[in-house]
Amino acid sequence: MDRIRAFLVAVAIVTLCGVPQVRSTASDHRYKAGDEVPLYANKVGPYHNPSETYRYFDFPFCSSAPVKEKKEALGEVLNGDRLVSAPYKLEFLTEKEAEIACKRKLTRDEVVKFRKAVSKDYYFQMYYDDLPIWGFLGKVEKEGKTDPADYKYYLFKHLVFEIHHNKDRVIEVTVRSDPNALVDLTEDEPVDVDFMYTVKWKETNTPFEKRMDKYSLSSSLPHHLEIHWFSIINSCVTVLLLTGFLATILMRVLKNDFIKYAHDEESADDQEESGWKYIHGDVFRYPKHKSLFAAALGSGTQLFTLTSFIFILALVGVFYPYNRGALFTALVVIYALTSGIAGYTAASFYCQLEGTNWVRNLLLTGSLFCGPLFVTFCFLNTVAIAYKATAALPFGTIVVIFLIWALVTSPLLVLGGIAGKNSKADFQAPCRTTKYPREIPPLPWYRKTIPQMAMAGFLPFSAIYIELYYIFASVWGHRIYTIYSILFIVFIILLIVTAFITVALTYFQLAAEDHEWWWRSFLCGGSTGLFIYAYCLYYYNARSDMSGFMQTSFFFGYMACICYGFFLMLGAIGFRASLLFVRHIYRSIKCE
Template sequence: MSDSSFRILIIGVLIACSLTHVRSDASDHRYKVGDVVPLYANKVGPFHNPSETYRYFDLPFCSPDGIIKEKREALGEVLNGDRLVSAPYKLNFRDEKDSAVACRKKLSEQDVAQFRSAVEKDFYFQMYYDDLPIWGFIGKVDKEGKTHPNEYKYFLYKHIQFDILYNKDRVIEISARMDPHSLVDLTEDKEVDVEFMYSVKWKETDTPFEKRMEKYSLSSSLPHHLEIHWFSIINSCVTVLLLTGFLATILMRVLKNDFVKYAQDEEAADDQEETGWKYIHGDVFRFPKYKSLFAAALGSGSQLFTLTVFIFMLALVGVFYPYNRGALFTALVVIYALTSGIAGYTAASFYCQLEGTNWVRNLLLTGCLFCGPLFLTFCFLNTVAIAYNATAALPFGTIVVIVLIWTLVTSPLLVLGGIAGKNSKAEFQAPCRTTKYPREIPPLPWYRSAIPQMAMAGFLPFSAIYIELYYIFASVWGHRIYTIYSILFIVFIILLIVTAFITVALTYFQLAAEDHEWWWRSFLCGGSTGAFIYAYCLYYYYARSDMSGFMQTSFFFGYMACICYGFFLMLGTVGFRASLLFVRHIYRSIKCE
């Protein structure tokens, strides 16, 4: 990558970092007694369906003045489904009050039915007070002594108790408790007069402002959770050590014997028939079929690998602190756009090394290989979200912004990278000459075909990460908080090592069986872990989660399909690159006539 491209990438990462610290307003979080502290209502939705969220006032809550003020949100907040509006409560700084009426409203029969449906689905609400998250359930279902759902009673909470900790002139912590004795009966469809009330208690604390977000990350740092994480690390390390030790011992011994055998054959007689991987030296560097698609897959995989590394760098320096999820989406969009030059350069350079001629078509294929399926999935899921009137539906303005980023940043950098790759004039380094006609591949047993090999190649890397996968899923598709990025980074490194080693081993066994079509096989074997992760999605959805409904199901399996496809491209690239280094090494070590 050129110096100018690298500078652009670094600037973009810094922009992503600056956009992550989304604030409630322009204040420095310092207040005087009686000052207005920003309080925004964010969204409501079924507790077990994290993607199915709605605007706060989609439920018939009342607003104090009948006016709903919307907060202007950053790109990451919109992508995260946040829709902040002014809340019906006023929590001025250190304003002691026992209780106050937020607003009064007469609920019609339709309003009662709407609230009852929300309570039945276990709806929760989320608010932000001085950028600190607040949660609470909007009601409860009384099932005590009842055996049939028709006998259940439904109640709406009408009183919220806010407990706020402060340190001098700053807010440190806030929690909301629903008063179990202040309820509205929603069981019958009849009009109800409701007074939505709240009370506030202020208490001083010594916790410094810089540590006020630490309590949200404590759940993932509890001793028993850390023990499980370290068990996962130890399990993965043992897997890596056993695998690398086994492969190193076997491959070094076998290769050493091969080198000795081939050296003796060359000294003894030239008319002896060659066998094994040396026998196909004239075909092993024969370029693969569909080389334009192959080069595009390598380009996309290289870009996704770079994107993942940069995301880990930002995570390790503390950018993605708890409940700043908008930061992650902003960083993903910005860094993906800025790394498109890497995809263009890698794809065009490798395509030209494979003696490809239509590099423009190759660039178009590279640009669409990952973005195309992602765009189609987004169109379908956004349509579903619009039909549900959910906050996951992106506004037209946000879609325009993303299209502009793709048009003005991603595409030009892809083209510039492609031009640089085409002009690099790098030659494919093949230690052996390729014969004019390919040798026929001998008949092989079924377990040496592509699908069984992919199954073997994907299982070991997946076994090294599956324990950590649960915590990641529970964070992304649930309400748990994941903050131990250092452990996740170690697991990622282990995943790369295991993927590289198992792909190299399978490539050697394939070549030893005189099967010279290893290019696509190494990519498919390396990326097969993505298929195992998607299979784990099925297990997690049906066995470990309580998600339900068409929207949540389509969002879960739709976006996880895109993520697993990205893993396939990234790990496939890792597997092929490792195999290419290995194949070049062994054929460079022998004399091939």
């Protein structure tokens, strides 16, 4: 049975971990004069709504007969790609001048459909020998008019392809529309359209290995993502100085506490204790809802491991520009393979807290993150189906994801849980816990949970605030993010700041003789996720042009899942740091 399970996991890795990208029919991308180079039409959609995309032939373009669909990888389908054979023939080194691809008579309804698309700045995307190309469907002429009823709407009917080659390989391709070849769509009347295209070939010395560099450095439609180095360095230095300042104060206060408690032990053994030493009999009392706590810790640890692996793949160059399908595949596969970490962490910690129903704990661990994600997906996929958008996953893809969950994720979760249950590790508490808990003294409002979460989340959020815009512009726009080394540095700073601020707030909580620090440390560590979601509101209203029910629901729905994942991951980091700190300080004093 173990060999069969290992074989299934190996097959899943080999099948899914391949870098998903648009593959040409010629595997080596080498062609001879006159060879047909694969050209695929992908999708169309409003420029400002990246999630609202439709199949290319949902619009009455010129079509080849029959239209052939290209088999796509898992990541491409998740990314909303739906590639079909394009109506234009671009043979290698074969120039064409104003050739007619097809003639079409647009009906009144088709004219209205095209006009609506032009008014919303619809663009199309194609792939030529794995290279992406874009163009807009048409243009709107306002001519100083303020009344939209007086606008003129035009459809571009002539595309000019300019292709650069280096000997027998395609290096670069661009497409532009002939501004003089227009079809007037202003009136709701049928029109005749001759869809034409021109092909021009030019030679270049750029090597084949560097043909994707253009999309990293500059591109026509997706603007290059320029990193403001000075702003990032300034933000990081400020945050590190604040963190260092806080750590210095904390260390000085702790040093004074240790000296005071040591002096009290020597001078008067019966002297009444105060401060955090006073609650040494309660500080390691197990938290309420310990099964939920262990499940949250296990899920957060898994997401941290997932993020670490994603950064490793990014730093070695797997996620190069316009290979975004690779990211979705990596997320699905790595999340499935790391589910054993969640099961082991949750079950092990739950048993350390003297929990008995570890099976229920495993079920809670498996559904804590996947449950909300599944509910969100069901709703958003229904919206996409209603819109007939490419974001709606086909039934076959849903079956594949279900099989990955059933054959990989769930078994590994159970195996990890069994290993965690059998680890028989004891919870290491340097102080004995009393039978009855002490009463927590009244605390001022700013020491309550919500104000503490607000203080804990602000400083880590300030460390990533500048970088968030560029990430959002890449994920929810057409910009390109390529400098993953900077993002990795920001992520490390985020972890450090989260750990330090959570430890500091835990100390102040214990000094106020409040021993219920377990959940507080987790909530304070994860509160940065709430700040990120608040930033989503700002970004949507002030920094983007997204609109419409589908785009809005996709943005806030999936960002809620992402921020929830950040909450679990950073909450686990905050609790782990606080646990190490609490164990250290209570190990350093004499507790009876």
